[in-house]
Amino acid sequence: MTMIPVIKASGTPWDIGHVMGSLLSKHLQNAVERFDERIASQLGENGLNDKIESYVACTEKLAPRTLEEIRGMAEGAGVGFMSLFCLNAAQELTYSQGCSSLAVNGDATADGSVILGHNEDNSPFYSDHCYVVDGTPDEEPAFLAFAYAGMVLHQGFNDHGIGSVGNALYSNDLKPGVPKLVAYREVMRSEFLEDAIRRCIRPERANGNNHVLASIEGEIYDVEVSATKYSLLYAEGGVMAHTNHFTAAELQHLDAWADLLNSRIRLNRLRKLLHRDRGEITVESVKRALSDHANYPRSICKHVKLGVNEGVSTVGSVIMNLTDKTLQATSGNPCEGGYRQLKMS
Known part of the structure; x- marks a missing residue:
């Protein structure tokens, strides 16, 4: 059995996210692609956009450091920020x-x-x-x-x-x-x-x-x-x-x-x-x-x-x-x- 990987990261929230995204880029690309397909089939693009904008705005106001970490992770992995944020809002979008x-x-x-x-x-x-x-x-x-x-x-x-x-x-x-x-x-x-x-x-x-x-x-x-x-x-x-x-x-x-x-x-x-x-x-x-x-x-x-x-x-x-x-x-x-x-x- 392959041992679970350990990601060491330090610095600002963006730095930590970027290190994680860079080291896990293939995994995150696969996860985002799969999630985008599944959610689009359930909600449709318009339904998804309507829901997600309010979640981003609230997170920006109340948990900006965590949002910045997600931004850094998305950039490090080469995936869209909104796609990765949607993955983090999965349980608000579907059961x-x-x-x-x-x-x-x-x-x-x-x-x-x-x-x-x-x-x-x-x-x-x-x-x-x-x-x-x-x-x-x-x-x-x-x-x-x-x-x-x-x-x-x-x-x-x-x-x-x-x-x-x-x-x-x-x-x-x-x-x-x-x-x-x-x-x-x-x-x-x-x-x-x-x-x-x-x-x-x-x-x-x-x-x-x-x-x-x-x-x-x-x-x-x-x-x-x-x-x-x-x-x-x-x-x-x-x-x-x-x-x-x-x-x-x-x-x-x-x-x-x-x-x-x-x-x-x-x-x-x-x-x-x-x-x-x-x-x-x-x-x-x-x-x-x-x-x-x-x-x-x-x-x-x-x-x-x-x-x-x-x-x-x-x-x-x-x-x-x-x-x-x-x-x-x-x-x-x-x-x-x-x-x-x-x-x-």
């Missing part, structure tokens, strides 16, 4: 499904560590488009994060001890605003936990999403967000898990999907595995949980199977230990191993 996330602290781990984990589910196409960013921005926290295909959905941690993973939520109150993926990159800029939470709940957001946030002190919050409302869930017993549906009672009416059965099955299974090992959880036991095949092929570790589960699989997995400042990531299914470990210096 996809999947992803499972978790966080545990010293109340649940064997050695007191704070650990986060995430499986990214998407089209199998993206299995070959994953990477880790080792970023050292000017005048901002350094970070290590899993990402793929030029999207800024950074699942990782920074040198202030803030860790972030998350899941897609699709709310029925979608509105013009900042695309949901931008919040992931913005969290990597945060210096303390409240700062991270506030970056997820900005009122100008366009869509729903879920963020599992943790600090090196062991505080864990799940932030369920729709376009207009949010709820904070605190980790009881040191364990937090989440998939793709609203769990806060006051937000459940906002789910845009009628069929969320698979999300509920994955969440129940992930909670069961974590609580079974509570007090003895390690990075290795988190790997086992993320590799679990109960309800195969639509399991936590999701696989393609003709006639049953053809369009989505687990395309990558990431686990981070905030306590010892390590991140492990792999492309493809975690059950196949191949995690690459990095340590923040």
Whole structure:
């Protein structure tokens, strides 16, 4: 198995984006071409332009550094800025499904560590488009994060001890605003936990999403967000898990999907595995949980199977230990191993 690549980048937001785009140019060109074809067939060029202009304007105003990073990435990769931005607004333009996330602290781990984990589910196409960013921005926290295909959905941690993973939520109150993926990159800029939470709940957001946030002190919050409302869930017993549906009672009416059965099955299974090992959880036991095949092929570790589960699989997995400042990531299914470990210096 080919190890997931690591992209080291530093400097201004544009510099960081340009390095990423230059080193990943072939991957980004393929991803943009595929996305352009798929979205054009669903929305048509006019529908796409009408939607995307408002998203760009809101992002320019509220997250200019992230937008500049996307601009640099597009130029480095030799792709159009609007095409790459559309890829980062994918979940405002069309629905996809999947992803499972978790966080545990010293109340649940064997050695007191704070650990986060995430499986990214998407089209199998993206299995070959994953990477880790080792970023050292000017005048901002350094970070290590899993990402793929030029999207800024950074699942990782920074040198202030803030860790972030998350899941897609699709709310029925979608509105013009900042695309949901931008919040992931913005969290990597945060210096303390409240700062991270506030970056997820900005009122100008366009869509729903879920963020599992943790600090090196062991505080864990799940932030369920729709376009207009949010709820904070605190980790009881040191364990937090989440998939793709609203769990806060006051937000459940906002789910845009009628069929969320698979999300509920994955969440129940992930909670069961974590609580079974509570007090003895390690990075290795988190790997086992993320590799679990109960309800195969639509399991936590999701696989393609003709006639049953053809369009989505687990395309990558990431686990981070905030306590010892390590991140492990792999492309493809975690059950196949191949995690690459990095340590923040």
